[in-house]
Amino acid sequence: MSDDLHALEAWAGALLAKLQPAQRRAVNHKVAIDLRRSQAQRIKAQQGPDGAAYPARKRRKEFKGKNGRIKRQKAAMFAKIRTAKYLKVHADPGQLTVGFVGKVMHIARVHHEGLTDSVSKKGPKYSYPARPLLGFSEEDRTLVRESLLTHLAQT
Structure with missing residues (x-):
């Protein structure tokens, strides 16, 4: 996998080297936005970069209101x-x-690596299962190649 990334980097670097710095930044920004969209869709589908489904959430007691309706x-x-x-x-x-910022970065790291963290500010500790949020799959490599070629053709 690492060799694929180096090959992609060398291929893209040769194409981008012919552009001015401002054009390179603009193309990189467009490709990054496409990659972010892909990562967000994969997180929404609750799948890791390898296509495996995330481990299920721990079951909670349902809160029932009147007539047994689940609130x-x-x-x-x-x-x-x-x-x-x-x-x-x-x-x-x-x-x-492409990455997380602020306080969310800590939450994302805990879930991504499967670390132990407190459930609430002064609450109990829980060992979260690993749910890889960000990663580079074969579809992402293809997306970067196609997105780069599309945006280079427009410049």
């Missing part, structure tokens, strides 16, 4: 974390980065 609907995992507010892109002429 709380099942919420999607990582609904807010995958938005553009938290999943940021950074592009400059030499590189592009």
Whole structure:
């Protein structure tokens, strides 16, 4: 996998070297946005970079109101974390980065690596299963190649 990334980097680097720094930054930014969209869709589908499904959430007791009606609907995992507010892109002429920022970075790291963290501020500790949020799959490599060629053709 590492060799594939180096080959992709060498191929893209040769194409980008012919552009001015401002054009390289613009192309990198567009490719990063496409990559962020791909990562967010994969997180929404609750799949890791290898295509494996995330481990299921721990079951909670349902909160029942009158007549046995369930008050709380099942919420999607990582609904807010995958938005553009938290999943940021950074592009400059030499590189592009897609990652989490702020307090969300800690939450994402705990879930990504499967670490132990407190459930609430002064709550109990819980050992979260590993749910890889960000990663580089074969589809992402293809997406980067196609996106780079599309944006280069437009410049």
